[in-house]
Structures are given as C-alpha cells and as structure tokens.
Amino acid sequence: MxxxxxxxxxxxxxxxxxxxxxxxxxxxxxxxxxxxxxxxxxxxxxxxxxxxxxxxxxxxxxxxxxxxxxxxxxxxxxxxxxxxxxxxxxxxxxxxxxxxxPNHMAVPTPVWLNRAMWSVLKLGTRSPFATWFDVQDGEQVLMPVLGARIGQVLTRGELELTRMEIPSEPELGEQWVLRYYDHVFPVAEGTESLPMHVLLERQTYRLAHWKVGDEELNYRRFFDVDTLAGIRxxxxxxxxxxxxxxxxxxxxxxxxxxxxxxxxxxxxxxxxxxxxxxxxxxxxxxxxxxxxxxxxxxxxxxxxxxxGYDTSWRIHALQVDPSAAMPMGAVMQELSGDSPSSFPRVVATAKGDVIDTSLSAEVRRLANVVWEICQRDLRLRDHTFRSIVECLRALIVEMDRYRAYVVPGSPTPQSSRDVLTAARNRAFLRLDPDLEDTLDVLVALVLGDEVGSAGLSSRDDRRSEVVVRFQQVCGAVMAKGVEDTAFYRWTHLVSLTEVGGVPDRFGLDLDAFHAFESQLQENWPATMTAGTTHDSKRGEDVRARLAAFTCYPLEWAALVQELRFVTQPRRPSKLDGRTENLLWQTLAATWTGSDPMTASRLEAYLTKASREQKTWTSWTSPDTEREEELISFATTCLADDVVISLLDAWQTRTAGTQRTCVLVTKALQMTVPGVADVYQGSEVTRTSLVDPDNRRPVDFPALAATLKGVREGQHDGVDAEKMQLTAAIAHLRQRQKWAFVSAESTYAALPTSSGHAIAFARGDHTGPRAVTVATRLPRTLADIGGWEDHTVVLPRGRWRDILGGRMHEGGAARLAELLGPDPVVVLEAVDEDTEEKE
CATH class of the missing domain: 3.20.20.80 (Glycosidases)
Structure with missing residues (x-):
C-alpha cells in the first residue's frame, strides 16, 4: 500500500x-x-x-x-x-x-566529561573520534579558557603539570595532565618532561585567552557558544x-x-x-x-x-490591531529614537555587529576558504582577502533567512537562486562598485556554479565547503544577530520579536491567515503547532496580553507617560530608552494575580535582555554599575504604590480583552492544522519570559486540582477557563482524530460577515467534523456596537458546543447567539446515530 x-x-x-x-x-x-x-x-x-x-x-x-x-x-x-x-x-x-x-556536543569543564573531545585533544588525528568535530585541518584545537593571555599565565605559573586518574579512562590509571584552576587537559605522550612553553607547543590543542575565541576559534560552534562544539x-x-x-x-x-x-x-x-x-x-x-x-x-x-514557530507568530499577529502601529511607534521613538520604519536598519546593524565580534572567527574561516579557491585559480587570483571579507559580510547581512537550501553536487533550486540574487542585489548597494566582480564570484561559489577556470570546480572540495559553510554561518548570524540582538533592540511591540516572528509586520489579515493554514494542511498536515516553547522569548499568555494592549494604543501611550512621570525622581540618568520601553511592556503584560512577576525573576530577565541587546552592556563586557541602577529602578517600580495603582487600573481596564486574546490564542493553536503541543503548565495562564524563566518548575498537583475543579463545574477565572478549553479540545481531537491530523484532514475558512470573526472547519472524508469561531480585535468590535446581526455560515448538519453543550443548526448563525459572552466557541458535528443513542 x-x-x-x-x-x-x-x-x-x-x-x-x-x-x-x-x-x-x-x-x-x-x-x-x-x-x-x-x-x-x-x-x-x-x-x-x-x-x-x-x-x-x-x-x-x-x-x-x-x-x-x-x-x-x-x-x-x-x-x-x-x-x-x-x-x-x-x-x-x-x-x-x-x-x-544532532548538531553539537558540550565542551565541558573539565573536558574529560566529554570522552570524545578528551580523546581528540589527547590523540589528535589518531583518536577514534578524530572525524567527529568540525575542526580546521592541520591546526591545534583552540581552547579559549584562560583568564589572561598565555604569556601572562606562564609567567604567573598558573598552569600545573600533574598526574591524576581520568574518570572517563579509569583503565589507564594515573596519567599526566595540565591543570588550570577547574580546567584539566591531556598531555601528549612523551611531552611531559619538556619545558612548559615547549610542552604547550607539542599538544594537539592550544590554550588561549578567552577573548581570542571570537576571532580565532577554529572549530564550528553552536552559534557563538564556545562550550558547544559542532559535530559532523x-x-x-x-x-x-x-x-x-x-x-x-x-x-x-x-x-x-x-x-x-x-x-x-x-x-x-x-x-x-x-x-x-x-x-x-x-x-x-x-x-x-x-x-x-x-x-x-x-x-x-x-x-x-x-x-510550530511559523503558526505561532501568525496566530499572534492575527490578534494585533494594525491601527496601533503608529501610536505605539511614537512611544518607541520618544523613548529609544527608533522609528517604526527603521526595523531593517536595526537588523542590518545587529547582524553586522555579531559578524564583527562574536562570529568573526566563523566568517573569517569561510573567507579563507574562498580566498584559497581564488589563489589556486589564475582567473580569480586578483580577488583579495579583504575584498572577499567585505563582500561576504554584506551578503550575509542581506540574507533574509537561515539558509538557501543549496546542496553540493545537487541541482540548485530556482528558489535558492532567487533568494541569493535578491540578497546579492541588496548587498551591492552597501559596497563600492569596484567590488561587484568579487561579489558575483562569491555568489557563484555559494550557489555551486562554475566560476573561474573551466573544470576546476569539479576537482576542488573547497568549493563544496563554501556552499556548506556559507549556510551554516548564515544560520548562526540570523540566530545571534536577529533573534538574540535585534529582537532585544526593537521595542515597537515586543511580543512580535518572537522566535520566527516578523516584527515589522504589525498585524495580519484574515485572508493571509487562512491562505497559510490551507497551504499547511495540504503540504504539512502533521506539522507541529506551538503556543509556548522552551525557547520562547515570551510565553503565549504574555504575548496574548500584549496583543490585547494594541486595542488601546492611545491609552497605552498615556499610561507610559504617567509611569514615566511618577517614576522620574528615581529614574537612572543613563537609563537606556529601549530597555525602558521593554520594561513597561513587560511589567504590564505580567501584571496578573496568577503567576505574578517577582523581583528576582524581573532582575534575571532584564539582565539577560540588556546583555543580549549589546548596546550599553553585554555578556563579555558587562556595565555592572548601569545594570545595578536598572535593576534597582525596576524592582522599586514593582513595589511602588503609585505604579501599582496605575498598573492595577490598566489591568482592570483591559482584563476583558486580555481574556479574549488568551483564550482565542489557545483555541486557534489547538485547532488549526497540525499536531498541537501544550508546553508544560500552559494549560493555565503563565507569565513566563525567556529561558530559564520559561523552564521554571510546574506545580502539577495544582494543575490536576484545577482540572478536577473544572470537571466539577468550577469555571471562574481565566485559569479555569483556559484549562477547560484545553482539555475539551484535546479530547475533541481524540474523538475526531482524522479531521485534525491525517491524510484526509481538511481545513476550510467559513464565510463571515465580519472581519472580527475568525471561523474555519476541520474535516475528514465524511465532511466537516469540528468548527472554530473566534473573536479578534474585541475593543474595535465593541466600539462599533458588537456583533449586532453579523453572521457566520456553519456547515450543514447539527453542531454541539464542546464546552456549553448548546446545539446549533448548520447554515447562517448569528455570531452574537453563537458566541454569547465567550470570545471563542468550538463545535463538534453531531451524527444522527449518536444523537439517537443519547
């Protein structure tokens, strides 16, 4: 079959x-x-x-x-x-x-905890693990672990030659090792009696100052993390x-x-x-x-x-009110100087920053391979190393995705050519016109095309290496430059700066949403859908609350002005504007009675966010004085009576819209095409921020008690409502599994007379089996008088509300009657034989 x-x-x-x-x-x-x-x-x-x-x-x-x-x-x-x-x-x-x-292993302290890495450092090419790590051929493996330059370490006598039993090699008994505080490194056999400076030269690795790593590291890492080495x-x-x-x-x-x-x-x-x-x-x-x-x-x-990141950002953007773009953009511009149209510039700057700093070793390694190709080919020999680096930098900055899907030895897809050509054209605008020829050579190499002297490409493995490494470097620069830098600098609406998000797409229309979901159903019916993940910068509920705030853009701007006014006497003189805008959005979005923000959590989050931003402090050069001022200001705000009063009032004002966005987010995530994932604890509301905050312990007995209470009719509060909705849809998915994840599953947008209604049906070979109808932009909806006589056309048959049990007939249904006081309804088809049994 x-x-x-x-x-x-x-x-x-x-x-x-x-x-x-x-x-x-x-x-x-x-x-x-x-x-x-x-x-x-x-x-x-x-x-x-x-x-x-x-x-x-x-x-x-x-x-x-x-x-x-x-x-x-x-x-x-x-x-x-x-x-x-x-x-x-x-x-x-x-x-x-x-x-x-599959991509990497840890380089732990001490290294012997990783038996494979220890063996490579000890035996080099004779190691049974010699082919495991992506190390530059013929070079000592750089170990950037020293707290000072190697000359200073030697002068101070901080390296100790000693004997010890290595737990990963107990059969060998005691062996010679080098100790540097907590670090332990193997010593090549026969070198233990040499003077220390000679001994170091004879090892398969090179000990170096930790700052050397970003410029000279010669093994591929996970992004820019020296302690995670890429494996082949x-x-x-x-x-x-x-x-x-x-x-x-x-x-x-x-x-x-x-x-x-x-x-x-x-x-x-x-x-x-x-x-x-x-x-x-x-x-x-x-x-x-x-x-x-x-x-x-x-x-x-x-x-x-x-x-599921691709589905996640669309569900969120669908609930962001586009009319808030300018008012919230004005707040951002006042605090940070960033205009709503400047996101591309912020991204380009951030990518350039990481290329020039933490990922410069990877970029230079790739440039070296390109330069070696050029040096071995008479027709390409005049392309200098400096010009190659400059063109490579510009091309990587202008790549708008993680990779172009070029595989050495395979035909290059036209879509890959289109992506790289577009990036090439944007990159050229950054370069001196004299570099166009070098840029075109680089693009040809990245595409796997013939360039230079005829026939050389088929005999040069370096050309295949360029194709591979370019895509690996592009992915690292996208991750570190965009997600872990630009996304912390851009504060227009911080919930849009999510993994896989599109921050300058302020809102999403229904047609685009339905088109994406239809395409997903056709091509990837068993993909995963996610609301929260262990890598989320903000959990689904924090993002949903921020979406709710876009329904009150003028009121939000006024709130920020009030918060700034009442905290002015305590505001640090050097408070970064981007960080301040991030702070107000974060405080308001986590200002709830359930899972409230704490001073210690806020401190950890703001420290990480500020260092990832890399403008006034960073992980490698922390400005601890300004960080302490920021933390003191932020935690004082948490306990300030006037701030508390303002945020309490804001919470009261927006609570209904927040409820709508939280419940709609969960219902959509669990009923659109794909395997629905529930991240631990997200069946109730959480205020989780970026890791490690989103990996906090979960009180499972309390969750079980909430589920039990829901079953007994205790539906008060958003936590109980979200639990009830999650459980009801999860059980619906089991009863109607062919409609949700199978080759015969279908997705069909349902006609509505209002753009405030999101409506679709999921079905199987027998026809529609489940329907989701949800509310979007509820504040605007209320301003125009509510649903009034607006309708949705349900598929033929009879339909039962999986929460309330109410029955509905197929055909045009008034949204006001269908939804009642709820922001979302999920319906299940009622079969005639099932109805008779009941």
Missing part, C-alpha cells in the same frame, strides 16, 4: 495528535515525570514530549549540552528509569516523543555512533517519535533527515526550523513539519 502523504509517518508508524512538553531536570526526573502521566491522560494528551534524555554536562537544566551519546542522563534516572517511564506511558495509552540534539553528523560513522542508543530505544518501543533541534547548524539537513527517516522506517519527526515570512519548509526534507 502506498503511503498516504509524503510528509506523514509511514504506515504502521505512530502519528501524534496532541503532545505535552516536559522539561526534565535533576529536580524533575523520569520518576517525577511518571507521576504526571495520569494527569496528562485526563487532560486528553496523546503523546508526552521530552527534552533531551542523553547524558549532558552534570547539573544541566535543559539537556542540550550532551557529553555522552551512549548513556541516558544518570541524573534523570538513567536508562532503567526512562524505560520504566516509557512503559508506564504506553500502558496508559500515551506515546513518547524525544528531543534529539553528516559523516555516517558519527551519525551512527551519536544515534545508536536512541535507535535502540526506538527499536524496543520506548520512543515513538522525534523532535530535532537546530537542523540549520548541520552541513546537510536534507541528508540528515533522510537518514533518520530511513533508519526509523518513517517515524514522525518535527524539525526546529525557523522560517521567513514567505518561506516554506523544503518539500524534499523527510520530516513531518516544523516545531
């Missing part, structure tokens, strides 16, 4: 319906997670979705810093307790999704070794599906996913792929879809 859809799991493989993400930590182990499983079943979840389970650095709070692929995380309980967890989950009817980290999973032996344990657990039925972390860091994502798909027999796999506004996941990737 033919598979029903190229992006659905193969026949016989499990397809998730509704996942629930659990963040495992040493404080929340497999056994703790096992205790939560009955609650997840009651909630209506079909798949429990775990953060990485392989052995990370000791004490890891997230699991993405893997050091050993051959063991399950001992601090979580090891393989035995994972298998017990999985067995219990399956006994309860749940399936298990596990997060894979494109090599079959590395793929097999790093996935063997996961595949063994999969083969024994303990894992059903996979989520893949950061595929843009890989040399060949397409090849990786095909290998994973083939090995698992077509298991459901979601890729953490961040797409541009007009970008779709490549059809030749053997995955079932993304992790």
């Amino acid at each position: 033919a598979d029903p859809h190229p992006h659905l799991p193969h026949i016989g493989r499990h397809t998730p319906l509704t996942t629930y993400r659990l963040q495992l930590t040493p404080d929340f182990t497999f056994d703790d997670a096992q205790e939560v499983l009955p609650y997840l079943v009651d909630l209506g979840i079909t798949d429990v979705y775990l953060s990485p389970i392989l052995q990370p650095v000791p004490g890891s709070r997230h699991g993405y810093d893997v050091v050993d692929h051959t063991h399950v995380n001992a601090e979580l309980g090891g393989r035995e307790r994972f298998e017990a967890f999985s067995t219990r989950a399956h006994a309860l009817g749940l399936h298990v999704v596990v997060d894979i980290v 999973v494109e090599r079959p032996e590395v793929f097999d070794a790093t996935h063997a344990l996961l595949f063994d657990l999969f083969d024994h039925g303990h894992i059903d599906s996979f989520r893949v972390d950061h595929p843009d860091g890989l040399a060949d994502p397409r090849g990786y996913f095909q290998r994973l798909w083939d090995r698992t027999g077509g298991a459901w796999t979601a890729a953490e792929k961040i797409l541009g506004e007009e970008e779709m996941l490549p059809a030749d990737w053997a995955v079932c879809g993304t992790t």
